[in-house]
Amino acid sequence: MIPALLFYPALGILLFLAFALLALTQFPHRRATGTVELPPRQVAQARLTALLLLVLSLAWAIRHDGAGFGSLLWAALISLTACAVALILGWRPGLLAPIARLMPGLRRRLPEKKRAGE
């Protein structure tokens, strides 16, 4: 069992990542982070990953804190982490740029496609 001091921040980070992935599939937020738009397939992949992270974090919370506390904790944290993502995108979008750049295959594929189009 992970100590409480590590578990709660880790759960928060997991949920934050899930919402960051969801937000960074949207064009206005990609533009704000200085990255190019994702092709539809990449968008679907990122959203599926985010969904998996959300489900996994719920399972982890329930396993660690029990069904009652775990589900409440998860529900409360999704609100706060989603809010944190929105506030960061509003004030300091550059902080999420590394995640935006790391989104799978983005930098390699897009230029290739562009080149093919040219």
Added chain:
Amino acid sequence: MTVKPCFTRTMEAKKKLVSRDIDPVTGRELPDSGTLGATGFIFPFHYTLDIELMNFGEWLVGIASMAMLALCVTGVIIHRKIFVDFFTFRPRTNARRMLLDLHNLSGVLGLPFHIVLTLSGLVILGATYFPAGVDAVYPGTRAYFYDSNGLSFLSVHHGKPGATVVSLDETAMRVRSLWGGVGPHLVLVANPGMTTSRIAFFRRSERQVVVDRDVVAFDGPTGDLLSRSPPLSPIMRTQRFLSGVHLVAFHHWVLRWLYFVLGLGSCVLIATGFLFWLESRRKQQGADFGFRLVEGLTAGSVAGIILATLAFFVANRLLPAGPRFLGQERAALEVWVFYLVWIASFAHGWLQPRRVWIGQSAAIGLLAALAALLNWITTGDHPLRTLSHRFLWPVGGMDALLLAGAALALLTATHLSRRAARHEAVSARQPVAETA
């Protein structure tokens, strides 16, 4: 057996309930604290509004809660681009746009919290709003209350004095074995010393969300097991889960802090809703009666309730100790201070709408700092002491929050004041420029 500080309640006259604090070590009666505090005033105020006549306060809160639920659902439906705008917050656009973004953000992202807290509040007071079910099964609300809370053992006559009392330790041991080693969090002795005395143990349930009020009652003179709460049915378990979600009586410090932050989010939702409504209509309807009415209501509902609560804290520290002051009950005077300050904040909003936010933000800053300072002076629980003693951390935390709130409110007042001065300077220059 270890006994925690507790209070006894005795019936004086026919209906008046009187509480007395007892020192658990010496058994002596402690002097009246002269305050209702949060448990006696702020907590019941949040669902009764201090109006007991025909449960009118509970009905008002119920209607407001239903309106809130309807708003939560309709707010989502009316938001046409909910997924597109899910993470949208534009702090650098105009003030009205930012207010709307903040309102949408706190409303949509905090939706689970708003809905669950509102719904669970309605469920807790369900017997008030839908009494037909209770009326069909029970002869009265008292019988329902006793039965649903496992307190049926209390329905006994007063009895005769001079009866023997069974050992408290022995009965506590029996209860522990019934609960598989879990101890009680409350011991209730009814009709002490009488032939009809009862000893009841309430199970600890702070390690779970469900409010499991398992009560085991013994006959005082003989120690015979009288009653035990039946296992919860699925419907009652759901009701108790929702009650637990709402009452937050459990020990889970992370969740309690998350509740606090999400509660602040709800305040943001309400405040930004009010302010956006006003800003959208200020140009066209600024002089209308309805607009002015809402302007004052906004001040009283957003800043005024904070001011009134802070005034309650300050009065608690300033009024001399003792049950009465100037011929009035001290506890009642604190409540009067709360209401007077609250009413004044509404009046301030109506009389000085242009300066109300500056004035009330500054007042919040000063009162919050004063409340913390007065607590240090009158109790001796200054930060050095509260931080060095674990049992005083809640006091230290409250003081820290008061000071942080004071700083934030004073910064807001300064910012608003500078902005108002800039606007005044610009509008003073405009006629000159027009004339030139």
